[in-house]
Amino acid sequence: MQGNSIAGGKTPLRKYFDANDVFRESHTGLLVIDAYDGHVVFDYQSHKHFTPASNTKLLTYYAATKMMGNTLPSLEYCVVDSSLYFTGTGDPTLLYHHFGYAPTLDFLRHSPFELNYVERPMEDQRLGPGWSWSDYAYYYSAEKSSFPLYGNVVQLRKAASENKTTVVPKAFEIQLFTKLDTSATDYSVNRQEYENVFYLNLPGGDIEVDEDVPYVYSSETFLSLLADTLHRPIILASRFPADCARQSFYAVPADSVSKYILKDSDNFLAEQMLLNISSQLGDTLSSDKTIDYMMKSHLSELSAQLHWVDGSGLSRYNMVTPRAMVNVLNKLYLEVPREKLFAFLPESGVSGTLRRSFVSLSGNIHAKPDR
Structure with missing residues (x-):
């Protein structure tokens, strides 16, 4: 199912987006893929750029998984x-x-x-x-x-x-x-x-x-x-x-820091993680150095979809498409052991920045919200 059509017509979800004033009058994007085979379930303006806020911490965590050893x-x-x-x-x-x-x-x-x-x-x-x-x-x-x-x-x-x-x-x-x-x-x-x-x-x-x-x-x-x-x-x-x-x-242990970056959305730890990684790339500490390295290596295919500025998402200059963020989430899903990844992410109705959200779906959602 390619997002907006089933046998030439619109999906119920696309009809809901088109009929809802909140989505119709605001800048909204959504991409849903099947984690097992990667096919697109729903796509609504996933090519457009958005300010990711604390979703940026997923990029910082991905950098830690690729560039940081077991211990800081x-x-x-x-x-x-x-x-x-x-x-x-x-x-x-x-x-x-x-x-x-x-x-x-x-x-x-x-x-x-x-x-x-x-x-x-x-x-x-x-x-x-x-x-x-x-x-x-x-x-x-x-x-x-x-x-x-x-x-x-x-x-x-x-x-x-x-x-x-x-x-x-x-x-x-x-x-x-x-x-x-x-x-x-x-x-x-x-x-x-x-x-x-x-x-x-x-x-x-x-x-x-x-x-x-x-x-x-x-x-x-x-x-x-x-x-x-x-x-x-x-x-x-x-x-x-x-x-x-x-x-x-x-x-x-690097994981003890990453857990707080994702689950508690700790801005300070996220910013310092980029600096700490950069200490392995040269004498001068630099967030840009870590970001540039990631963008030229592990995220090179996302260069047109991702403008990454800081570790925490506090910067209004961060810009990312839903496609790019789903790409990073999929990388984490495939490269990090499932049990570990889910333990680090906030859990609906249970922990982190989702502990008071989606309480009726308690324990069923693991996600990094934009806060």
Whole structure:
């Protein structure tokens, strides 16, 4: 069945699309294929380009399956005389609340050598192209960086019965200014755009606070947080020694990151995944480098159907056709073990960003929605 006709007439689904004002007056595309033999079941404007939003994370995950090994490279290092030199790879997991034990921190903490940090060159700006840069204080716009800590956010937590707000990392506690606003009905949080100065406005009465606010990333902030965590000094070095043979230190399973990218639609992890992959392609971290590699190799047949800009889908510049997205989904379906793929995708009425959707079809839909 080729989408719009059965024996010369329109299918019931095509008639529904044509009769429904929502579809007729909006930009809509749909492609349904049979996963077993690939034949087209229904096709409605699948050649047109759309903004994919968080569907972009499927592209990021596919890049991880093709270019990432079983474990993320967490840092690169070498030892010269009595000094250990290290640099970041974009690994997003260190002290991020999704992840527990951090072998990378133990590696640095227990090193018998003097620690010297070399800042990794990074092509990406702090926020991505086509993002809403005015959203810098919202958790979903955490800054990209070469060596993230705490997910590059500050956690603000307060129980309704308590007066004190807990701040993690604690180092930011003195930079939080709290104000009582009895005219407000809920709390609000803000941050100065280019400084780590945070404002928490609280209404009168008992109120619970549960907020993650991105912090402004810099080498100085990173070194201060890491030294505080390791309880030992770290020297900022300008470069690796000339005779330094760099090695990679691997820490967290790649699948543990990919699961949160798909199931929880974590923007920060998706952006950092592209940077982490690029650490294997050269010294400079670059999302574009990872995307270009994928588009010239594993996705070369989709070059006219896919304009891929970032890892998370926050960018309004991402453009993709339904045909291209179905192509990528089919690649994943054929190349990733079924049980694993379905475990990573949100499940209707059960988990992730579909846990409150399609509840009547609970457990029967595995998909990556556009949020």
